[in-house]
Amino acid sequence: MKNRNTARRSLRLIPCVLSIAVGSAWANPEPVRDAAPLPVVVVTASGAALDIHDAPASISVISREEIERQPVYDLATLLRRIPGVSGGNSPTGDQSKIKLRGLPDKYTLILVDGKRQGNSADTNYRPDLGRQDLNWISPEMIERIEVVRGPMSSLYGSDAMGGVINIITRKVPKKWAGSATANYTRPQDSDRGTAHQLGLNLAGPLADGVGVRLGVSQTRQNPDDTSGGLHGGVGGERNDTVTGQLNWALAPNQNLSLDASYGKQRATASSQLNAKNRPVQPAWGASELVRTSVGIGHEGRWSFGKTKINLYHNDYDNKIAEATAKSSDTAFDATLEKRLNFGFEQLLTLGGQWKREKLTNTDTIGTVPSDYNGKEVSGASLSGSTSALFAEDQIYLREDLTATLGARLDHHGKFGNNTSPRVYLVxxxxxxxxxxxxxxxxxxxxxxxxxxxxxxxxxxxxxxxSLRPLGYVNEGCYMAGNADLKPETSESGEIGVAYARAGWDLGLTYFRTNFKNKIDYAPLGKAHGYWWTKMQNIQKARTSGVEATATIPLSKDISLRNNLTYMAEAKNLSTGANLLATPKVSVFSALGWQVNDQLYAEVTHQYTGKQLDGGNVQTKAYRIVDALASYKLGQQFTLRAGIENLFKKGPKADGAVNYYVPGRRVFVGATSNF
Incomplete structure (x- = not known):
């Protein structure tokens, strides 16, 4: 009871904090500078940096300013604001994962400064039981996040069939500077677990031409307390990360960088046990997953063009009791960017990549006495290598017309060659x-x-x-891989129109993607004493829909931002079933008010439509409303506070929660810049 009263008092504090901040703002009004906005430059949509309005792809950017305005316990909570993005609205399960244009998370490539983050999925007992590899970097170190929606295989290869999320880190400044952040979030319901976040970023010069950057963060979500009979509780999670970079200017036009990072994710179950002596709230995700990464890179500007070279290695170690579950990948990337003038001005990018992957999992590989053909299996390790060459040419046909032509040739050790071309006009x-x-x-x-x-x-x-028509009755089965699989392929197209002037920013895009050789489990029946399903190329699929954006300046200081996604199709054409659980319609709106240079206030509205799964309606539509305010005390200190899920809504069907969405929560936080 004491905890509930504390939660209510915390809720009552929020209007007080906001009213004090607003009162201070009105007592000391300072006009907002009416300066023209700086152009947004992106690096993920093509082989070179471009103004976002010239980018040959559907791309959105989450700025540093947006990251600082709220506690970022999970990057998915930021990404779900972008059109074409679903998921990220639950701390557990499939709904915690970001999906681009209706495709599962395994179709999205995650980068940090253009370098792959590796993949921990197969270190779990099942790939879908692990968390998405989004949170291996301190939010304090992030400058912006670029999200490209739609296939980008022509630049990035196999992993980018659905799109790319590129996390861009903050640069090392010429003078020592840093920031420290602390956030605390408390649910109104005292049975729900509190959340904490701490972050530190420090960077500056060590000597002439040599600089260093260090980032440390911890985020912690405590498990729910089910001792009072709480239903639908969830376990907790803790993330610890340390990231460092050393930059050395070898010459005015050459730079060498060394990167290293270490992170640990831990999922925690509740302390309360049920009648079977198992946690009432089981842990979701790895009990202890450790990631280490090292890399070296070089950038050079020469008379013949600009070069970039990166060599890096990622390791994942899932600490499973009485088992070994590890994955690693080593990659080498190289690009050359050169300006040409053969009839038209052109910007040519040439590149290559080599990657080696290795997986060991004594819990899931080589554990069955024989495969489905009766052949004896042994060993718990798998490995493979890929290499690629790619080229992209941006041709400036006229001052107002640019054509981008690109192609990538991938060579896989088992699947041979595959070519991914792209043609785009702006x-x-x-x-x-x-x-x-x-x-x-x-x-x-x-x-x-x-x-x-x-x-x-x-x-x-x-x-x-899928085995039930063959006589299967709840005996358990083996879900096996297949040595004869072919790669999945897709053909994608999009067309869009946008208008931007005087604070107005409107856009509308139609997209459509057809998939062939879709990989999924198919029933085999019973063989050698076991029931079997195995991966097969049996399906075709199609996704299509519309993305719309509208930023409307209601006044000089107030703007309304809206993003809408309508999924016309996300269908398995072979079975007629829906491709995955994805909302038919989703809308994000944000009403922001820059009261003055110190105070910013925002109310956001997230509408999630009916979730479709296997041809059935899984959940009803629901709306989440958040409110926040941030107040700057000079240039060095920022306070923020807010209420999440103001009206305590969530997905429910027949009185039961289908997947957990946190209820009403209050948060307070502060950032100090020094």
Whole structure:
């Protein structure tokens, strides 16, 4: 009871904090500078940096300013604000993962400063039981996040069939500077766990031409307390990360960088046990997953062009009791950017990549006595290598018309060669208007586990439903890989129009993607004493829809930002079933008020439409409303406070929560810049 009263008092404090901040703002009014906005430059949509209005792709940017205005316990809570993005609205399960244009998370490539983060999914007992690899970097170190929606295989290869999330870090300044952040979030319901966040970023010069950057962060979500009979509780999670970078200017036009990072994720169950002596709230995710990463890079500007070279290595170690579950990848990337003038001014990018992957999992690989053909299996390790060459040419046909031509040739040790071309046009009929569109091909090579018959996960019943017509009755089955798989391929097209002037920013895009050789489990029946399903290329699929954005300046200081996604299709064409759980319609709106140079206030509204799963409605539509305010005390200190899920809404059907969305919570936080 005491905790509930404390929660209510915390809620009552929020209006007081906001009213004090607003009162101070009105007592000391300072006009907002009426300066023209700086151009937004992006690096993910093409081989070179471009103004976002010239980018040959559908791309959105989350700025440093947006990151600082709220506690960032999980980057998914930021990414779900972008059109074409679903998920990120629950701390556990599939709904915690970000999906681009209706595709599962395994179709999205995650980068930090253009470098792959690796993949921890196959170190879990089942790939879908692990968390998405988004939070291996301190939010304090992030300058912006760029999200490209749609296939980008022509630049990035197999992993980018659905899109790319590129986390851009803050640069090392010429003078020592840093920031420290602390956030605390408390649910109104005292049975729910509190959340904490601490972050530190420090960077500056060590000597002439040598600089260093260090970032440390901890985020912690405590598990819910079920001792009072709480239903629908969830376990907790803790993330610790340390990231460092050393920059050395070898010459005025050459830079060498050394990167290293260490992170640990831990999922915690509740302390309360049920009648079977198991936690009432089981942990979701790895009990202890450790990631280490090292890399070296060089950038040079020469008379013949600009070069970039990166060599890096990622390790994931899932600390499973009485088992070894590790994955690693080593990658080498190199690009050359050169300006040409053969009839038209052109910007040519040439590049290559080599990557080596290795997976060891004694819990899921080589554990079955024989494969589905009766062949004996042994060993718990898998490995594979890929290499690629790619080229992209941006041709400036006219001052207002640019064509981007690109192609990538990937060579896989098992699947041979695959070519991914792309053609894209960007046209400005008037300075304020942009018309863009293009077509591309994409592919996704099977993962190491998907391609191996010895990688057979034992299912206790989940995943075995397709065997029931063959006589299966809740006996458990093996879900096996397949050495004869072919890569998934896609053909994608989009066309869009945008208008930007005097604070107005409007956009509308239609997209459509057809998939072939879709990989999924197919029933085999009973063989050698076991029930089997295995990965097969049996399906075709299609996704299509519309993305719309509208930023409207209601006054000089107040703006309304809206993003809408309508999924016309996300269908398995072979079975007629919906491709995955994804909302038919989702809308994000933000009403922001820059009261003066010190105070910013915002109310956001997130509408999540009906969730479709296997042809059935899984949840009802629901709306989440958040309110926040941030107040700057000079240039060095920022206070923020807010209420999440103001009206305590969430997805419910027949009185039962289908997946957990946190209820009403209050947060307070502060950032100090020094």
């Amino acid at each position: 046209y400005h009929p008037l300075p304020e208007w942009t018309v863009r569109g293009g077509v591309s091909k994409g592919f996704r090579a099977p993962s190491l586990k998907e391609n191996s018959p010895s990688a057979a996960t034992q299912s206790g019943g989940n995943g075995c439903g």
